[in-house]
Amino acid sequence: MPLTRIEAENFTVFEDITIPFSKGLNVLVGENGMGKTHIMKLAYAACQASKHDVSFSQKTTMLFRPDQSSIGRLVNRNKNGNNTAKISVESGCSSENGECRI
Numbered sequence: 263m264p265l266t267r268i269e270a271e272n273f274t275v276f277e278d279i280t281i282p283f284s285k286g287l288n289v290l291v292g293e294n295g296m297g298k299t300h301i302m303k304l305a306y307a308a309c310q311a312s313k314h315d316v317s318f319s320q321k322t323t324m325l326f327r328p329d330q331s332s333i334g335r336l337v338n339r340n341k342n343g344n345n346t347a348k349i350s351v352e353s354g355c356s357s358e359n360g361e362c363r364i
Contacts, residue, residue: 264283264285264353264354265283265305265308265309265351265352265353265354266282266283266352266353266354267280267281267282267283267350267351267352268280268281268283268301268304268305268308268349268350268351268352269281269348269349269350269351270300270304270347270348270349270350271347271348271349272337272338272346272347272348273300273336273337273338273347273348273349274297274300274326274336274338275295275296275297275300275338276297276300276338277338279297281301290302300326303322303325303326304322304349304351305351306321306325307321307322307325308351308353312353318351322349
């Protein structure tokens with residue numbers, strides 16, 4: 263399942279980010295604490311969820327909060343006070359319009 267895009271809003275270090283992926287190799291570069299590993303975890307959770315044995319939200323919770331603490335701690339509350347995080351992952355899997363949202 264090739265990923266085509268990840269979007270995150272108020273999630274961990276991200277206030278609002280859209281990352282498009284190209285076919286082939288994609289490289290994440292940035293300073294420490296910028297969220298590179300968080301993007302990789304979201305991508306991994308999406309790929310695992312595509313196997314249908316676990317949902318995206320379950321896999322994301324297991325990856326980010328293995329200690330079973332609240333997933334709500336991943337919401338970025340730095341500036342806007344919003345208590346909701348949104349994550350969207352798109353892939354190039356087959357459907358009517360050629361894309362699937364997880």
